[in-house]
Amino acid sequence: MKLPLRRVEGKELELNLSLLLFITILVVATAAWIVNPRFMRIGNLINILQQISVLGIVACGVGMLLISGQIDISVGNQVSLMGIVMALIIERGGRIPPDAANAWMIQWSIPFAVIVTFVLGAVLGTVTGLVVIKSRAHSFIVTLALGSVYRGLALLISRGGSFTLHGRFTLLGRTRIMGFLPVSIIFLAFVVLLTTVLLKYTRYGRFLYSIGGNRKAAYVSGIKTTAVTMRGFITVGLLNALAALILISRVGTALAGTADAYSLDALAAVVVGGVAITGGKGTALSLFLGVLLIGIVGNALVVMNVNPHLRGILIGLIIIGSVTFSGLSEHKSRT
Amino acid sequence: MGTDTVLRAESIVKNYPGVQALKSVDFDLLRGEVHALVGQNGAGKTTLVEIIAGSVPLDSGTIYVEGVKCDFLDPARSIELGIQTVHQENQLVEDITVAENILLYDLPRTSYRLFSLRSCIRAADQLLQQLGIDVKPGARVSSLTFVEKKLISIAKAFSRQAKILILDEPTASLDSNGKQALFSLIRRYSALGLSTIYISHHLNEIFEISDSVTVFKDGVRVSTRRTAETDVNTVIPEMIGRSSQSLYVRDKTARQTLAERSLLEVVDFHREGTVDHVSFSIRAGEIFGIAGLVGAGRTELAQLIFGVDQRESGSLLLDGKEITPRTPFDAVDKGIGFLTEDRKDSGLVLIQPVYENITLVRLVKEIKARIRSFLNPTRERSAAETVVKQLDIKTPTVLQKVINLSGGNQQKVVLGKWLFAGSQIIIFDEPTVGVDVGSKSEIYRLIESLANDGKFIIIISSDNPELVAVCDRIGVMRTGRLCAELEGNQITEENIVNHSLGLASAGKEEST
Numbered sequence: 114m115k116l117p118l119r120r121v122e123g124k125e126l127e128l129n130l131s132l133l134l135f136i137t138i139l140v141v142a143t144a145a146w147i148v149n150p151r152f153m154r155i156g157n158l159i160n161i162l163q164q165i166s167v168l169g170i171v172a173c174g175v176g177m178l179l180i181s182g183q184i185d186i187s188v189g190n191q192v193s194l195m196g197i198v199m200a201l202i203i204e205r206g207g208r209i210p211p212d213a214a215n216a217w218m219i220q221w222s223i224p225f226a227v228i229v230t231f232v233l234g235a236v237l238g239t240v241t242g243l244v245v246i247k248s249r250a251h252s253f254i255v256t257l258a259l260g261s262v263y264r265g266l267a268l269l270i271s272r273g274g275s276f277t278l279h280g281r282f283t284l285l286g287r288t289r290i291m292g293f294l295p296v297s298i299i300f301l302a303f304v305v306l307l308t309t310v311l312l313k314y315t316r317y318g319r320f321l322y323s324i325g326g327n328r329k330a331a332y333v334s335g336i337k338t339t340a341v342t343m344r345g346f347i348t349v350g351l352l353n354a355l356a357a358l359i360l361i362s363r364v365g366t367a368l369a370g371t372a373d374a375y376s377l378d379a380l381a382a383v384v385v386g387g388v389a390i391t392g393g394k395g396t397a398l399s400l401f402l403g404v405l406l407i408g409i410v411g412n413a414l415v416v417m418n419v420n421p422h423l424r425g426i427l428i429g430l431i432i433i434g435s436v437t438f439s440g441l442s443e444h445k446s447r448t
Numbered sequence: 449m450g451t452d453t454v455l456r457a458e459s460i461v462k463n464y465p466g467v468q469a470l471k472s473v474d475f476d477l478l479r480g481e482v483h484a485l486v487g488q489n490g491a492g493k494t495t496l497v498e499i500i501a502g503s504v505p506l507d508s509g510t511i512y513v514e515g516v517k518c519d520f521l522d523p524a525r526s527i528e529l530g531i532q533t534v535h536q537e538n539q540l541v542e543d544i545t546v547a548e549n550i551l552l553y554d555l556p557r558t559s560y561r562l563f564s565l566r567s568c569i570r571a572a573d574q575l576l577q578q579l580g581i582d583v584k585p586g587a588r589v590s591s592l593t594f595v596e597k598k599l600i601s602i603a604k605a606f607s608r609q610a611k612i613l614i615l616d617e618p619t620a621s622l623d624s625n626g627k628q629a630l631f632s633l634i635r636r637y638s639a640l641g642l643s644t645i646y647i648s649h650h651l652n653e654i655f656e657i658s659d660s661v662t663v664f665k666d667g668v669r670v671s672t673r674r675t676a677e678t679d680v681n682t683v684i685p686e687m688i689g690r691s692s693q694s695l696y697v698r699d700k701t702a703r704q705t706l707a708e709r710s711l712l713e714v715v716d717f718h719r720e721g722t723v724d725h726v727s728f729s730i731r732a733g734e735i736f737g738i739a740g741l742v743g744a745g746r747t748e749l750a751q752l753i754f755g756v757d758q759r760e761s762g763s764l765l766l767d768g769k770e771i772t773p774r775t776p777f778d779a780v781d782k783g784i785g786f787l788t789e790d791r792k793d794s795g796l797v798l799i800q801p802v803y804e805n806i807t808l809v810r811l812v813k814e815i816k817a818r819i820r821s822f823l824n825p826t827r828e829r830s831a832a833e834t835v836v837k838q839l840d841i842k843t844p845t846v847l848q849k850v851i852n853l854s855g856g857n858q859q860k861v862v863l864g865k866w867l868f869a870g871s872q873i874i875i876f877d878e879p880t881v882g883v884d885v886g887s888k889s890e891i892y893r894l895i896e897s898l899a900n901d902g903k904f905i906i907i908i909s910s911d912n913p914e915l916v917a918v919c920d921r922i923g924v925m926r927t928g929r930l931c932a933e934l935e936g937n938q939i940t941e942e943n944i945v946n947h948s949l950g951l952a953s954a955g956k957e958e959s960t
Contacts, residue, residue: 316811316821323808326797333756333794334865335780335812393799 130387133438134402137431138409145413152416159295163363165408166301167192168382169401170356171375173308174349176383176400180312181345182325182392183245183252187260188353189376191237193369194267195230195357200276200367202226207279223282231354237263238350242343260376267369277366286363297359304352309397321345325392381428382407385435406431453515454479454643455500455531455612460509462495462667469495471667472509477612482634482644484654484675487664487687488945489742489910493647496664497614500645501533502526514611530611534601536620540589547572547585550604572607579603580636595626599633606637613637614645619653620743631657649741651680651949663687680951688912688941698896698918709733710767712873712904714753717762722748724928725761730921732872735895735905737919738930739912739944745928746908747789750875754786755779766873780809781816785866787859789877789908795862796850803832803846805861809869835864839894856887863894873904880914892918912941924948 145152171188178185206222241259245252288296312318320341323331332338356375361367386403388395407428414421455477462470470492477483485493498504500511502521511518513529540549547569548555556567572585581599589597598618605613615634619627634644634657648654654661655675663670663686670686709732717726723745730736738746752759755773763772773779779786788794796805807828815821832846841860843853850861859879866874876895880888895918899905909915915922921935924947932947934940945951 314823314825316814316823319804319808319811319823322800323797323804326799327794329794330797331808333754333776333786333788334808335775335777336808337775337777393797 129442130435130439131396131399131402134386134399134406134435138402138406141406141409141413145409145416148417152413157412157416159293159298161405161408161412162298162301163295164412165404166295166297167356167360167363167372168375168378168408169301169404170304170352170359172379172382172386172400172404173304173397174352175379176386176388176395176397177308177312177318177321178345178349179380179383179388179390180325180392180395181321181342182328183342183345184380184390185241185252185256185346185349186376186380187241187256187263188349188379189373190260190263190267191234191350191353192357192360192372192375193367194237194263194270195233195354196361196367196371197267197271197276197369198233199226199230199357200278200361201270202229203278203282204276207281226282227358230358231351234350234352234354234357235347236350237353238347239343241350242346245346246339246342264369264373271367271369273369275366275368278361280365282362283365284362285359286361286365297363300355300359304355305397305401308400312397317341317344322393325389325394327393378407381432385432387435387439389439403435452479453477454513456512456515457496457500458510458512460496460499460511461507462492462499462504463507469667470499470506473664473667473669475662475669476672477643477645478660479643480638480641481659482638482646482657483660483662484646484648484658485662485664486648486651486654486683487670488912490666491664491687492667493664494616495667497533497616497645497647500526500612501531501614503533527608530609531614532605532608532610532612533614533616534598534605534618536617538594538597538601540597540601540604542588542590544589545569545585546576546583546587546589546592546600549589549600550575550585550607552604553608575603575607579606579633581633595622595629598622598626598630602630602633602637606642610642612643612645614647616647617649618646619648619650627653649949651683651951655680684942684945684951688945698892709902711765713765713768715763715765717749717752718760719748719752719757720760722928723752723759726925726928726930728923728930728933730904730906732902732904733899734921735899735907735919737915737922738906738908738925739910739915739922740925740948742910744925744948746925747877748928749925750786750877750906750908754784754875756786777812780812780869780871783870783872785809785869785871785874787862787866787874787876787879789881791858791862796858798851799849801847801849802836802841802843802853802861803829805850806832806835806846806864806868809865809871813869831868832864835868839864839867840890854884854887855882856884856891859883859887859891860894863891867898871903873906874898875906875908877908878910879907880909880911888914912944915939915944916941926950 142152151157171192175185175188203222203226206219241256244259245255248255285296285300290296312321320331320336323334323336324338324341328338357372360372364371382404383400384390385406386395386400388400410427410431411421411424414424453476457473457475459472459474460470461472473492473496475496485496487493495504499506499521502523502525511521518529541552545565550572551568555563556571557563569585576583576585581603583592583596583600589600592600602613618630622630638644646654646658658675660672661675661678661683662672663683665687711729711731713729715727717723726749728736738749740746748757751757752762753764755775755778763770765771771782773782773784792798829846836843836846839860841857841864843857850858853861879891879895883891895905895907907915907919916939919939921933922939922944923930924932924934924944926948934943
């Protein structure tokens, strides 16, 4: 029989993408290390993880959604919008005179901002999902349009200016446990773990793969495809809320376009991480490696004192390389 | 009528995986004649015209066009040789004028090599007048009626110096006036020396318009006759043939106890335009077949029953209790299974492993049963292995991706997923399409054992011998209606064909 061979081949190839990403990460790291030994310092490595935490969290949502065959390129705009709203609340809270009768509002402005951000995340996810489902248009176009709407809202609210936290709410972005491990890394680890469990060990995860693999077959098998899609978009919104909290907490100010670049960066990371643009394929591990690779490239360039504007070119090449590899292995496993 | 041959096909052979579509077929087309091809679904007539049109390569054989041997045919070459196909579906560009559509591949230009709509319309007008088609060449195609579009499609074929016109089911969705308009066009251009290959299921049309009839059966040309020298009673037995020895013979005796078993009633399913108030009922353990031509509304009926499409009316009763599903989710919950006609399109997630496909419906069912939403892949795999063994699915492991399995084994995976979910009512739509002969009889045996276990089985099939071999009762559908129910010794291929074509003479009365 020829079949067992194929199976072995298939498994090898699947492993290979993760392996390939891992090797590439090692190569980039080694190169950076040779040029500048400071790269391998534990402090810098932690720096890298902290830098990718926002991208990683956003990418996990986008990745799960893309596995189900839907794309969301409004994520960056969502994060920006939520960042603005959250920073607005905290800034206003900070301006209340401490002696006033409503002094409690100072204390409560931060928890209030956090809650509002998550609620807003759920709302944005719901809106995106609803428009995608009801319009029956491709989610790429719908989220392109909604991204523009969210950006406009962020600009309207901020009137083109910025909001500052004035040193408040540093817990998520700047605090380090025992002065060493940033809180944001813990959140990243938690989200990656959650994604792994969801994708691998829950019914919901299986449904995501099935819908992405063959939406019609999934529907005829009884899966409520629209409900699952809806949940996918809401998950993205909630993870974006978390990302917004971490990002603004780290940066300390919010501008209307602060996080817009995450829209395409997250998609790039997810695609590098082996999630097929047509859906149905990809794992949490390779997804994370994709994020890591993109994060390391940026950092390595800085550490190596190379023109950091090379980053865009390199990331473009990495995407092409990864997608070509996936395409080739796909072709191989089918013939 | 001239006697010279425009097209000659000699010993054409075409194999598809698992079937020989054409087994050394000879075919001659004379100048100016309308030559009808008839035969049951899968008899080989479509394959033959696809080869002539160059859209499908032949395995062996030779084609001569006007006496010249054609070694290689692709669509472009075939059009160059004057062979034009008018497909069943509308293939005109809706948003431009009739004239532009007709002359699309050879648009007239001005001396500056610019496009000139005026000269385009003038040229088209001339052609339309010549063919006697009363349509304004300046009109937009989107404003035309269905019949007009059909006529324009033919005129378009004509504009390219066509010598041979292939019409595939040209009268589909035409009313009788439309048909007459079409026929008068065909007669007109036949008089100009154009030859036509005319494929249709509607024998009465064929006897009205054609000069010769060729009958196909199982990839073999059974006969070619002048239409005037033959009739329906000669053609139909030839289409059916001496009952092809079926590989599978089912013992249909010993079904006396059926009357006490549970009863499933399909009551008054209706959706405008596709399914016309269909009702029937089955006992547990019975195999009910649904026969009919492609387009008779059989798949649409199954989709209504399963809740895939919205129905205007219809209910499903199990022992008098209503179990009509609203959505596929609901259908799964109520123990209904549906093996769709295209397993790659809507039956399987091809890039997923066998075990994930097998457990999918069961997972859906567990939602209602409030079983925790965590998976246990080890248990899933061992359960899937049991199913694989039970159905004898040939796969090295349950981790194999379904895409790498053969057609028959893929079909068994689809069946496995419904059985694993505990479906009691199973609808099979074309269960053995693209399945090799060996797996076919295995699938029949599985279906039979399911019936013996007391499940309700509905089989939709265009393979009439299959229905005759497997079913206890057969409903025949035509134009959305269930026009006949056959049982016992009424179950013959001939009866099925007669009823599907609307030629039923003996037995049930009906008007058309």
